[in-house]
Amino acid sequence: MNLWVCIPAVLALIGLRFLKTHILGWLAAWWICVFVILKFGMVPPMPSSIIGLYVAILTSVLLLYLTSDTERMSQAGNFLMRFFGERKFAPYLWTAAVLIPLLAGTNAYLAASKEVEAPASGRTIHPAPPGEMTFKGKKIDLIKASNPFRELETKDPTAFETHVAAGRKVYYQNCVFCHGDNMEGDGIFAYGYDPLPANFQDPTTIGMLQESYLFWRIAKGGPGLPEESTPWSSAMPAWEKFVSEDDIWNVILFLYRFTGQKPRAQEKAE
Amino acid sequence: MGSYQCLRARFFQFKNFSTRGLFRSLLMIASVAMASALPAHAQDAQTLMKGSDCLICHQPEIKVVGPAFKEIAGKYTRADIPKLVAKVKAGGLGVWGQVPMAPHPALSDADLTTMVTWIFSTYAPADVAKVGNGKDTAGADANSGASKHHGRLAAIFATSGGIPGTKPGSEPAYRAFPVIGSRVAVWIVAQLHLMFAAFVLAVPIFALIIEYIGYKTGEKRYDDLAHEFTKLLSTSFSFTASLGAMLTFLLLVLYPKLMSYLTSIFGWTYVPYALLFFAEAVFMYAYYYGWGKFSPRVHLLLGLALNIVGICIIFIADSWLTFMNSPNGVTEAGELVNRWQAVDNFTWMPINIHRMIANIAFGGSIAGAYGAFKFMGATTDEERAEYDWMGYIGNFIAISALLPLPFAGYYLGKEIYAYSQNMGMTLMGGAFSWLFIIQAILIGVLFLSANYYLWLGMERIEGAERFRKFIKWLLGSVTICFVIWATPHSLVATVEEARKMGGAHHPMLGVLGVMSAKNTAVNVLILTTYISFLLYRRGNKRATVSWAKKGNWAEFLIFALTTVFVIVLGVLGYFVEAKVRIRLSVPQVLAVLGAMISVTIIDIFMFRKAEITGEIRWGKMPQRSQYALILIAITFTWLMGLMGYVRSGIRQHWHVYGVMKDESVDAFTPTLGFAAKVVSVTVLIFFTFIAIIFWLASLSGKKNWKPKTESIESTGAAE
Numbered sequence: 001m002n003l004w005v006c007i008p009a010v011l012a013l014i015g016l017r018f019l020k021t022h023i024l025g026w027l028a029a030w031w032i033c034v035f036v037i038l039k040f041g042m043v044p045p046m047p048s049s050i051i052g053l054y055v056a057i058l059t060s061v062l063l064l065y066l067t068s069d070t071e072r073m074s075q076a077g078n079f080l081m082r083f084f085g086e087r088k089f090a091p092y093l094w095t096a097a098v099l100i101p102l103l104a105g106t107n108a109y110l111a112a113s114k115e116v117e118a119p120a121s122g123r124t125i126h127p128a129p130p131g132e133m134t135f136k137g138k139k140i141d142l143i144k145a146s147n148p149f150r151e152l153e154t155k156d157p158t159a160f161e162t163h164v165a166a167g168r169k170v171y172y173q174n175c176v177f178c179h180g181d182n183m184e185g186d187g188i189f190a191y192g193y194d195p196l197p198a199n200f201q202d203p204t205t206i207g208m209l210q211e212s213y214l215f216w217r218i219a220k221g222g223p224g225l226p227e228e229s230t231p232w233s234s235a236m237p238a239w240e241k242f243v244s245e246d247d248i249w250n251v252i253l254f255l256y257r258f259t260g261q262k263p264r265a266q267e268k269a270e
Numbered sequence: 271m272g273s274y275q276c277l278r279a280r281f282f283q284f285k286n287f288s289t290r291g292l293f294r295s296l297l298m299i300a301s302v303a304m305a306s307a308l309p310a311h312a313q314d315a316q317t318l319m320k321g322s323d324c325l326i327c328h329q330p331e332i333k334v335v336g337p338a339f340k341e342i343a344g345k346y347t348r349a350d351i352p353k354l355v356a357k358v359k360a361g362g363l364g365v366w367g368q369v370p371m372a373p374h375p376a377l378s379d380a381d382l383t384t385m386v387t388w389i390f391s392t393y394a395p396a397d398v399a400k401v402g403n404g405k406d407t408a409g410a411d412a413n414s415g416a417s418k419h420h421g422r423l424a425a426i427f428a429t430s431g432g433i434p435g436t437k438p439g440s441e442p443a444y445r446a447f448p449v450i451g452s453r454v455a456v457w458i459v460a461q462l463h464l465m466f467a468a469f470v471l472a473v474p475i476f477a478l479i480i481e482y483i484g485y486k487t488g489e490k491r492y493d494d495l496a497h498e499f500t501k502l503l504s505t506s507f508s509f510t511a512s513l514g515a516m517l518t519f520l521l522l523v524l525y526p527k528l529m530s531y532l533t534s535i536f537g538w539t540y541v542p543y544a545l546l547f548f549a550e551a552v553f554m555y556a557y558y559y560g561w562g563k564f565s566p567r568v569h570l571l572l573g574l575a576l577n578i579v580g581i582c583i584i585f586i587a588d589s590w591l592t593f594m595n596s597p598n599g600v601t602e603a604g605e606l607v608n609r610w611q612a613v614d615n616f617t618w619m620p621i622n623i624h625r626m627i628a629n630i631a632f633g634g635s636i637a638g639a640y641g642a643f644k645f646m647g648a649t650t651d652e653e654r655a656e657y658d659w660m661g662y663i664g665n666f667i668a669i670s671a672l673l674p675l676p677f678a679g680y681y682l683g684k685e686i687y688a689y690s691q692n693m694g695m696t697l698m699g700g701a702f703s704w705l706f707i708i709q710a711i712l713i714g715v716l717f718l719s720a721n722y723y724l725w726l727g728m729e730r731i732e733g734a735e736r737f738r739k740f741i742k743w744l745l746g747s748v749t750i751c752f753v754i755w756a757t758p759h760s761l762v763a764t765v766e767e768a769r770k771m772g773g774a775h776h777p778m779l780g781v782l783g784v785m786s787a788k789n790t791a792v793n794v795l796i797l798t799t800y801i802s803f804l805l806y807r808r809g810n811k812r813a814t815v816s817w818a819k820k821g822n823w824a825e826f827l828i829f830a831l832t833t834v835f836v837i838v839l840g841v842l843g844y845f846v847e848a849k850v851r852i853r854l855s856v857p858q859v860l861a862v863l864g865a866m867i868s869v870t871i872i873d874i875f876m877f878r879k880a881e882i883t884g885e886i887r888w889g890k891m892p893q894r895s896q897y898a899l900i901l902i903a904i905t906f907t908w909l910m911g912l913m914g915y916v917r918s919g920i921r922q923h924w925h926v927y928g929v930m931k932d933e934s935v936d937a938f939t940p941t942l943g944f945a946a947k948v949v950s951v952t953v954l955i956f957f958t959f960i961a962i963i964f965w966l967a968s969l970s971g972k973k974n975w976k977p978k979t980e981s982i983e984s985t986g987a988a989e
Contacts, residue, residue, distance in 0.1 A: 001778075042778065044770040044771045044772065044776070044777070045767070045770055046761075046776055046779060047761050047762060047763035047764070047767040047768075047771070047776070048767070049761065049762040049763065050757070050758075050761055050762075050776075050779060053711075053756065053757075054753060057714070057749065057752060057753060057756070058749075060718070061718070061745060061748075061749045061752075064718060064722050064745065065741075065742070065745055067894055068722055068725045068726060068741055068745070069725075069729075069738060069741065070729060070892055117764055117765070117766060118764060118765055119764065120762045120763055120764045120767070127695075127700070128691070128692045128694075128695030128696055128699065128700060129695075130692070131691075131692075143691070184772055184773070185772070185773050186772070194765040194768075195765070195768065195774065196765065196768050196769065196773060196774070198773065198774075199772055199773030199774075199775075201772075202772070202773050202775050202777075202780065203780075203844075204759065204775050204780050204783070204784060205773075205775075208848065226692075262847070264847065264848045264849075265847050265848065265849055
């Protein structure tokens, strides 16, 4: 959050409570302040699709507020009638008549003069895993499969550490180039990809998934994504061709260790 | 019966084939063409082809890069097999156009012979076939002039019609509907049928309840209102039946194979369905025309019978469609084992419950819109008062049914997950999840409109002015919940924006996008709407009981504690494991339900002998409030269309999930934009029909036609 933007905007809204403002001024102030917070107050900035959604909700809510009371509505209506009719408002009326098209034009110009970029993607990177998979000819039941080394964490911590260390090695030999030094999906290759490599530090990625899901995704990579919801765009190789089964489980241990996250527990059959 | 069994037999053969090979579009032909079992080498040939790169350029029926297998089988004969083997090996150019075929030196002659022979044995089992094929392909070419896409449809249809063995009694698996295609045709008609059916089944439910209230309280206006609601029934019933007939007709003509399969599963259940429709008609007309003609108890019984029949009808129809989503009681190959299990499949009860509640919400909203429509056209104060009240009651019914609906939806979603995790993921995590974002926005619109209507409704109550100052805060609460509720987890972002965010999820918005936040938001939203209603109800009342002050405090405490409890559980959800998190939603829901029930009880006792400080001036309602009612009806309809598509669409390329594949040209999942357009068009058609029904319903209230001279005289006399 950019406090230099947010605090003044919030203060302005609080100050508004102590001023006797005309309802239209009040609505405009709210609209502008919230818009400024949404557009400039957020770090990192929100995608424009979300800003659009929020501003649409904001606009309709403010209009509902205006019309939810007949008295308030007629207050606004009377003012508008006077604004359009009375002579003393003529200069403002003319200013508005020039400013509004100008604003719309500027917006259109800015939208059109942007550099060419790939269109926004609404792809959900949440493929459904199959019930079972084959790993080098061996059948693995993904619903029941769990990390064979996970239990060592409590039973034999030293052995567990060797597995994590092995996973670390696998990560820095293979994964780091895309997923990055800090696992934030910003490795040196990441710049070339759209969608970006997964950010494991994000609590809503691997923290939401079971280890067997990660195993499937790592082993089968982009080519192994299901037929449903195609076309997928994942550049991840099918690691089963390069990394052994144990090493995949090792690197999964390392992913959770490094990010401090916990895998989603296996559902118990009811 | 013979041909029916033959069809069944053919289907299963076709099914076995599909589980082995993955030649989707092949199945359509296979089902018709393969009178005998597959040749022994067929499976080898398919395995070989899959192992090689053939299928990248060659498809069974459609020309992709290279010619379709069908075309090859049409151009050459079996005598050419050695020549073709050599050609595949060496590659070629010029026979089928200017796209070269890559040489395949690595494939052995034996393998190639197997593959090429398979093409002939599948696509040209007899010489007669060749002639038939050629003719029909020519016909298709002529068709394809019209439009590229539908030309293709026509071509496929034409060729499938020209398949070897077009004997009497054998039918194609699919026929094409002109211009919009079979899927969209069935989609629109099915959705319209469903909307009308929902309306026709819902109105008697609440008409009966309102009539009963009238009977118990002795207030005539309730009886009149119930009668007014049933006025809409008879025309809607005819529309429902006509659309149902149209749907059946379209399905039988366009999807004969699917229909014969479903018939083989459900067989005799069609009979009670048809009979119940008769019963429904009898009870409905007796209920409507018999208004005031029977003793109230007999009439109420008629209404009850009407409702029971209606519920049976919807339960039977639900069993057919839920079977397509989550088939049960059949073997892996689709053969019927147990008919009752097929009916009582995994999603049957969840859909039954979800539909019942949603129907009431939908029917109430349409009835409310009818009230709004009549209100705005009313000329006298009495009429205005009457229809204002009708709109209010319709809306009250709709919103009351809307409140438990998310929980029924939750149960349905849970059962879908339990049936197939894959289907569940497709539903909530895959491409369909975007439709849930639209759903969230529409539900937000519903809640906003419902609250708005209540706030405006305070203007018709003398004494409610003192509650006006709360509107601001209620609106604030609704808005915040709406924003959280509508925030997607994976955002639509350009790669630049994603880079700035550090991935597909925004660090702050990501927090709002997950289950814990949504559950909390919707619970607070429900609670806020309830508070709006409570304030509305208290508008012209002042509690006289001695403990009024304490009662108010108790209610306030219940609301405050519940809100805190719901929010604390929501926040806790971020710190616990997924399986615990999912369970947290239950206490949240129970707390909200508990709060609403306990506050209602306190309120009823507190205001039992309340002083009435002002009257409710029915009809003194701003016009714009009526648009809120109409918006609610449209939003409900739209939601229903959208979610209906999701329910049907998550089967993806299956007719019957996991059992019978969709082999038609429409087997793909349409883009979200296209689906939304079809739903929107359906909603428009529905409201056109509804406008006709409203008009028809208003005819009975019109004055009788008289010749002009007479009417002048009569006005003269009146003056």
